[in-house]
Amino acid sequence: MIFYSKYKKFRIDNNIDLSDVSKRTKIDIKYLQSIEKGKFAEIPGVYVKLFFKAYINEIGVDIEEALDELNSFLNQKTSSKNLKFVPDSEEKRFKLFNNLNSENLFNSSILMGMGFFALVLLLSFSLNSNNELSQSELENELRIKKSDLIEYYVERSEEVISIDNIDFPTTIRFQSENENYINYYDNFSGKEFFIFEETMNTQSNSFTEIWNGESKSFLVANTIDFELIFFSDDYYRDFSQNIINDFPVEIILDANPYTLTVVKYLPKK
DSSP: OOOHHHHHHHHHHHHHHHHHHHHHHHHHHHHHHHHHHTTTTSSSEEEEEEEHHHHHHHHHOOHHHHHHHHHHHHHHHHHTTTTOOOHHHHHHHTTHHHHHHHHHHHHHHHHHHHHHHHHHHHHHHHHHHHHOOHHHHHHHHHHHOHHHHHHHHEEOOOOOEOOOOOOEEEEEEEEEEEEEEEEEOOOOOOEEEOOOOOGGTOOOOOEEEEEEOEEEEEEEEEOTEEEEEETTTTEEEEEEGOOSSOOOOEEEEETTTTEEEEEEEEEEO
16 A cells, blocks of 8 residues: 555544644645645645645654655655656757768758858857846846835835744745745845746745744745745745735734735836
8 A cells, every 4th residue: 555545544544534634734635635645746845744744743643654655755756757858859950961961962052051051050159149148137137126116116005914823933935936036134134036037947946034033024026926935833824815916025024013014016107
């Protein structure tokens, strides 16, 4: 029996209702169902082990053994994705040259055509090289500063959300499915995160920061297809729906009392 099916059977045999597990762990029941079906890909990657551990703990199974089984299962899945394939286009790219015989190779028309083709490629490469932006130029295109909010935008709305029941340290996770800029700062320092469309397949599009209750703020260029989640051992809250906006959003964390303020902006007319 596959390990996740074994744990589902154990839960059912012990009359533990999955909806009760969901209520106690504060985990959406659809993710618990995904765990019991072995469909871990349906769970956001960063939460797989966190949700699985909470589920195992709730049904009363040995956590270390369960995590070992999960790790073995996930490693098998990962290894199967490491295969590399040569695209058909690589073979087709040189098909013209493979089909040329020695008689055609010296045909003047073909030689002229090949020469013209090589010249076009050379010019194209030269133009692309000149048009490429440096890393700092790409960052400057995405960056939004506080002064930009004052000069180019107006406040659209402001919402203050109470988070009194939060415990520390809390992990803040933000993830963007689009090209984006995120500035995370306090009165003393700040961090910038850039997500470029051209490198989204090779770079991480999610970041985490630890919050210990001090005043913090972060500025996000846009929050469409954006996740903002706070979690710790005993706390989980998803603010993604609260911050949706086509334009910049400022998120302010305050203490005494603990609140999260969401300020949404619109461009000036």
